[in-house]
Amino acid sequence: MPGKALVLVENLSVPFDRRVWQECTTLRDAGWEVHVICPQGTKRDTEPEAVIDGVHILRYPLKAATGGPIGYLQEYGSALWHTFRLARRVGPVDVVHACNPPDLLFLVARMLKRRGAKFLFDQHDLVPELYLSRFDRGQDLLYRGVLAMERATYRTADVVVATNESYRDVAISRGGKRPEDVYVVRSAPAVERFRQVPPEPELKQGKPFLLCYLGVMGPQDGVDYALRSLALLREQRSDWHAVFVGAGDTFDEMVTLAGKLGLRDQVEFTGRIPDEDLVRYLSSSDVCLSPDPRNPLNDVSTMNKVMEYMAMAKPIVSFELKEARVSAGEAAVYAPANDESAFAGLIAKLLDDPEERARMGKIGQARVAGPLAWRESAKALLAAYDSLVPPGSGAGR
Template sequence: MPGKALILVENLSVPFDRRVWQECTTLRDAGWEVHVICPQGTKRDTEPEAVIGEVRIHRYPLKAATGGPAGYLQEYGSALWHTFRLARRVGPVDVVHACNPPDLLFLVARMLKRRGAKFVFDQHDLVPELYLSRFDRGEDLLYRGVCALERETYRAADVVIATNESYRDVAISRGGKRPEDVYVVRSAPAVERFRQVPPEPELKRGKPHLLCYLGVMGPQDGVDYALRSLALLRERRTDWHAVFVGAGDTFDAMVELSGKIGLTEHVEFTGRIPDDDLVRYLSTADVCLSPDPLNPLNDVSTMNKIMEYMAMAKPIVSFDLKEARVSAGEAALYAPANDEQVFSELIGQLLDDPEERSRMGKLGQARVEGPLAWRESTKALLAAYDGFNPSGNHSGQ
């Protein structure tokens, strides 16, 4: 019978973390008693304790890192201390389910394993690749430390949950996990969050077309590539307005860059906005942008923005990344990796072809409502949990 599960998250609050919240509600619906330990949000999820839909959430204060690796060491140290503190308060559990980054939560999992818990490692990011892609420091001492922490996390885990087949391959090859102990639980948009509303032409600021970017703005997310591509597009045509929805470490730098390259009149930065406003922009958009450049992390990662664009039946322009193609298929046009000129040309190509935009959008929507829907992921998630039999042995897939 289902028991008590504790989910550990460090980089987002819950239920703001959509993937983790989907996992929580799936496990709850399957009969598990679900607890979550996560940081408090700044504008939402601010309460230290909350019970939402029978899921018990324990939150701690956390100041996000600024600057380089030293800032992250301070953030992660604080998060780890609070997580240990709150895990003791929650008490014994049957399963501890740790979501990375960082690859430090195995330390809490080890403590709980000594009390009889099983450890599920939910690998949201490949942290060694994230380090290489974010800091551009090469394989230095910190990189080797990051790799060591990943190895220890794999070693401690009874089961690994991977977000796609590329991550699963890493868990088996680099992590040394048995194939039957690694489950692919793909992230999927909450389709109830993405329901089209009538387009609002005024969002286009007097232009015929609206381009939209949705997502985090960090060093590895490619917003600078998108802006430079739009500067190239502006040289050929000015019949578009672009909106960038989201925030992150490089938000201010991207606003500054847009001014430097002469896009102030063409580009709007909204920051994070409520879901209702997000849906208004996406419903009005003609083309959506996924400018994540080719790097060690992006090539093998599933981009949430792509899934969300498809949920809204929008055509996409992306760089040619392995997992971008797996997710979007024919719902996107692909520029050669990091080629801003071709990226801008593909945007223009779609702006000139409304029938193709409609066809691609419908294909993408069918994918997220069919083979890429969360209901497909729930099967793998519950299989990972159901595999723990009373004797403590994992029965495999």
């Protein structure tokens, strides 16, 4: 056995967090004993303890933040206390693998490093950029505190795993990490989850075309940009129905906005739905939307929904973002950053060009099956672990 790994997650339950679950099962398949500490879900992953496919999971109750930055401090404080408590229960490990946000889990890692563990920091988000993009408070005292926590996390980490090259550059430049200690492990869709099924015309609500958004609905995710773009599109044509799949902090606000824009009869909000229903909508869609506006976080982040749209061979409309182009390439068309009129125009152009839609879909599917496939990310993840616990080193507890 290579050793014992403890994966720490705060912002999603496991296995609901698809990236973390792929990492856990990859490590398990490589012979690692894998333990996870994460919050409990509300409708799934509710058990305080479970063993799923050989992965040991301990979950704690956690109330999601409300009321801005102070609410997040309360949430993170509670999560940190529970994580310390459960980490002691797990006992000594060879690798502690902490996934952000928040950049507070280095405190748990320090405790475990004193017992001989190595620390792998799995940077899902650039939290300083997330703070700037989500709260629009500028570089205030809290922002400086967020930067300090990120610096402390980088200093504590033996190895950093980044989701793309932009994040890797930050780990090296801002974090001071050696290039050889930063590995790119891209998020990739689970192929068993995203398999096309026969289209269902009835999902289009009597319209010729279906537009689809899949993902989180938070302040920085651009659902409001998508809705305003659709209001502009409807001024040109009404031969489409749109479905927004997912939930988040601004879900109710977005439903209200759709009503104010006069879109209630053409826009459907499903909330979170089972995978089989998600695949039905994506299989029936003609164009998929990635309306994340350009901001300090989005420009350098890899959007999971873009990868998932490509897995389903769907053409994408996106704003001009650095990492969106890296991920999608010619599988997407790009409106100038935050230009809602141009975004609407590109949707209309694709609706009128079925051959281009098919071409883009094939390109995206080939990218996800080839250079962006999880098997490539799995190799990088295992290389990062091998750098911490070399094969044959006699690790294992």
